[in-house]
Amino acid sequence: EDQVTQSPEALRLQEGESSSLNCxxxxxxxxxxxxxxxxxxxxxxxxxxxxxxxxxxxxERLKATLTKKESFLHITAPKPEDSATxxxxxxxxxxxxxxxxxxxxxxxx
Amino acid sequence: xxxxxxxPKFRVLKTGQSMTLLCAQDMxxxxxxxxxxxxxxxxxxxxxxxxxxxxxxxxxxxxxNVSRLKKQNFLLGLESAxxxxxxxxxxxxxxxxSDTQYFGPGTRLTVL
Numbered sequence: 001e002d003q004v005t006q007s008p009e010a011l012r013l014q015e016g017e018s019s020s021l022n023c024x025x026x027x028x029x030x031x032x033x034x035x036x037x038x039x040x041x042x043x044x045x046x047x048x049x050x051x052x053x054x055x056x057x058x059x060e061r062l063k064a065t066l067t068k069k070e071s072f073l074h075i076t077a078p079k080p081e082d083s084a085t086x087x088x089x090x091x092x093x094x095x096x097x098x099x100x101x102x103x104x105x106x107x108x109x
Numbered sequence: 110x111x112x113x114x115x116x117p118k119f120r121v122l123k124t125g126q127s128m129t130l131l132c133a134q135d136m137x138x139x140x141x142x143x144x145x146x147x148x149x150x151x152x153x154x155x156x157x158x159x160x161x162x163x164x165x166x167x168x169x170x171x172x173x174n175v176s177r178l179k180k181q182n183f184l185l186g187l188e189s190a191x192x193x194x195x196x197x198x199x200x201x202x203x204x205x206x207s208d209t210q211y212f213g214p215g216t217r218l219t220v221l
Binding site: 036102 | 113140142152153157167208211215
């Protein structure tokens with residue numbers, strides 16, 4: 001069964017305290033892994049797409065990596081404005097997308 | 110560019126009533142999607158469309174119908190609303206090959 005699991009469910013960091021969010025997946029025919037950011041009351045905002053194991057992408061304080069079974073979203077020296085829920089999703093062959101339940105990140109000044 | 114817009118933003122229905130949610134995009138995207146988001150469940154795909162006049166079922170299609178009569182619009186219909194359909198509904202669009210999905214602001218639906 002196709003499944004996406006994110007951990008931890010919630011994470012509180014001090015400003016400047018780096019950490020990582022995990023997304024593990026089981027899916028047949030992976031066509032891509034996606035990271036989104038979602039602020040309260042808003043729709044998800046696209047961050048990254050990763051297609052193959054070993055691939056890495058960076059944007060400001062965020063870096064996403066991919067292995068054959070999981071992806072990590074590394075947050076370096078986070079700021080309060082990085083507080084949000086981070087969603088992971090996978091696309092399998094065809095157009096089926098499966099989302100995890102997200103990690104709620106709070107960065108304390 | 111407005112991006113992806115959704116109408117209405119909020120709605121309260123009684124069990125058995127019907128309604129249509131409208132999604133519009135101005136990015137000339139081929140692909141459009143409807144999701145629902147429930148606490149502890151994550152986003153789940155209801156239906157999607159890969160082009161004008163086409164629709165396909167997603168993970169949780171039961172109780173919903175969709176239509177894509179114009180490329181820029183994707184409608185989600187509830188014929189007979191049930192309390193289990195209380196959720197936040199998100200529409201998204203994308204260019205297909207790029208896989209990137211652009212989401213609307215959501216519609217919060219409550220069925221009493």
